[in-house]
Amino acid sequence: MQLDELKAELHAAGFPAFTARQVFQWVYHKNNQDPASWSNVAKAGRERLAALYGLAPRPILERRGDAGGTRKFLIGLADNHRIETVLIPEKGHYTFCLSSQAGCALACAFCATGAMGFRRNLSAGEIVSQVLTLKKELGDYAGRINLVFMGMGEPLLNYENLARALRIVCAEDGLNVSPRHVTVSTAGILAGLDRLEHDFPLVKIAFSLNAPDPLLRSELMPISRREGLVGLLDYFRAHERRQRITFEYVLLAGINDSPAQARQLARLIHGIPAKINLIPYNPNPRLPFRRPDEAGIEKFRSVLLEKGLTVVTRWSKGEDIRSACGQLAVLTEDC
Ligand code: SAH
Numbered sequence: 001m002q003l004d005e006l007k008a009e010l011h012a013a014g015f016p017a018f019t020a021r022q023v024f025q026w027v028y029h030k031n032n033q034d035p036a037s038w039s040n041v042a043k044a045g046r047e048r049l050a051a052l053y054g055l056a057p058r059p060i061l062e063r064r065g066d067a068g069g070t071r072k073f074l075i076g077l078a079d080n081h082r083i084e085t086v087l088i089p090e091k092g093h094y095t096f097c098l099s100s101q102a103g104c105a106l107a108c109a110f111c112a113t114g115a116m117g118f119r120r121n122l123s124a125g126e127i128v129s130q131v132l133t134l135k136k137e138l139g140d141y142a143g144r145i146n147l148v149f150m151g152m153g154e155p156l157l158n159y160e161n162l163a164r165a166l167r168i169v170c171a172e173d174g175l176n177v178s179p180r181h182v183t184v185s186t187a188g189i190l191a192g193l194d195r196l197e198h199d200f201p202l203v204k205i206a207f208s209l210n211a212p213d214p215l216l217r218s219e220l221m222p223i224s225r226r227e228g229l230v231g232l233l234d235y236f237r238a239h240e241r242r243q244r245i246t247f248e249y250v251l252l253a254g255i256n257d258s259p260a261q262a263r264q265l266a267r268l269i270h271g272i273p274a275k276i277n278l279i280p281y282n283p284n285p286r287l288p289f290r291r292p293d294e295a296g297i298e299k300f301r302s303v304l305l306e307k308g309l310t311v312v313t314r315w316s317k318g319e320d321i322r323s324a325c326g327q328l329a330v331l332t333e334d335c
Contacts, residue, residue: 002164003173013052015045023049024173031132031140033057054078057129057136075133077102077126081119083152085130087137093144098130100162101153106187108208108221110250112284113152122153124164131175145177150185150206154223156192163199170200179203185248187223188232197239206246206277207232211256212264220256229268236272245272250279251297253290262303275310282316 001009007020022041026032033055035046061082062074069089076082086097102119104111135141147169149155155162166182168174179202186192187208196203209229211217218224236245247269251257265276278301281291292300297313304311 002167003171013048015048019045019049021173027055028132028168028174028176031135033132057133058126060133060137071137073133073137075130077122083122083126083130085134085151087134090146093146094134094138094141095146095148096131096134097148097151098127099151099153100127100149100155100158104153105157106154106221106223108187108210108223110220110252110281110287110289112287115284115286121158121161124161124168127161127165128168128175131169131177144181146181146183147177148183148185148206150183154187154189155184156186156189156196159192159195163195166200166203180243183246187221188227188229189223190227190232190235193232193235193239197241201242204243204246205241206248207236208250209247209265209269210250212261212268216256220252233268233272236274240273245274247274247276248279249276250281251292251300252281253292253296255289257292257296257300259299259303262300263307266304266307266309269309275312276304278311278313279316280313 003020003024006023007017010020010023011017019041022038026035026038032038035041035050035055038046038049041049058075058077060073061076063071065071071087073085073087074082075085081102083099083102085099088095088097099122101121103116104113105118106114107117108114131145131147135145149162162184166179169177170179170182179200182200183204183206184196185206185208193205196205208221209217211220211229214224214229217229249256249265269276278297280297281289283289283291301311301313
């Protein structure tokens, strides 16, 4: 719930006008979701709040950490679905990699979450609660965080809840994260991009491009048959954002990693202010793809650099704990 909504609801329930703000301060600023301990709220009010709202963050079922400090959390939802959230330490801040859906409907051929299928959308509360959980893990960390919607799911196919979550996350009364420090990664959903542009012009977009020609892209990413690559790139050309767009490109050996494909990619995105993140494929034993060798990755990168593009090779963190890009998949019997 956003602050205004809570204000209206609590007002109707007979609470004093300032209670909603107190609730927000406890829940978001103090990261305390236990009304019984809210000392500045009258006892009867605390009991009613506890009865009215389920505020406790969902439990962590499993934690895994890698040598570099990246940590992955398996979180249990009320209806027994499970999601994963990843905490990545960076210089001077943390990045939280959040899930927007349990599973994913897009079935990208190379992605472990895609292989597990779609379970359901996360509520705004389940999205925001991942941030609270990770902050708690860091001892109620109050420093800078970057949020990236690169965990499970396609955020733009859960737009309503994503937007509600972003409003709470970015509000001063909420988690007070600058929208400039939020990145929404998408396989490319035009209607959702348009809404995001309108509602959150400062939020960064990362677009999972992954193949330089429409046919190959449609083979790897079935959504591309409906949301065509050319149309998406035209959209990015026509709607220059305040922050450069990031093109993500997963490098798959023998499939999309040739120098000719690098040249094709450069031509395709010509004229769009962007940076390219090359993500060497993180293998999954169930999927038939391989990561190119280092020389191949470097060659691909150098072709793009020669074309004057900004390119970063993203060696995913958390590989050894299966929490690198594209590896989030809750291991259950049916996936
Ligand atoms: N649905 C959104 C966000 C989740 S995926 C999207 O498509 O952008 C986040 C990123 O991980 C995407 O760029 C995706 O292409 C990439 N990815 C998926 N599987 C991967 C893998 N096995 N190795 C490396 N990157 C992968």
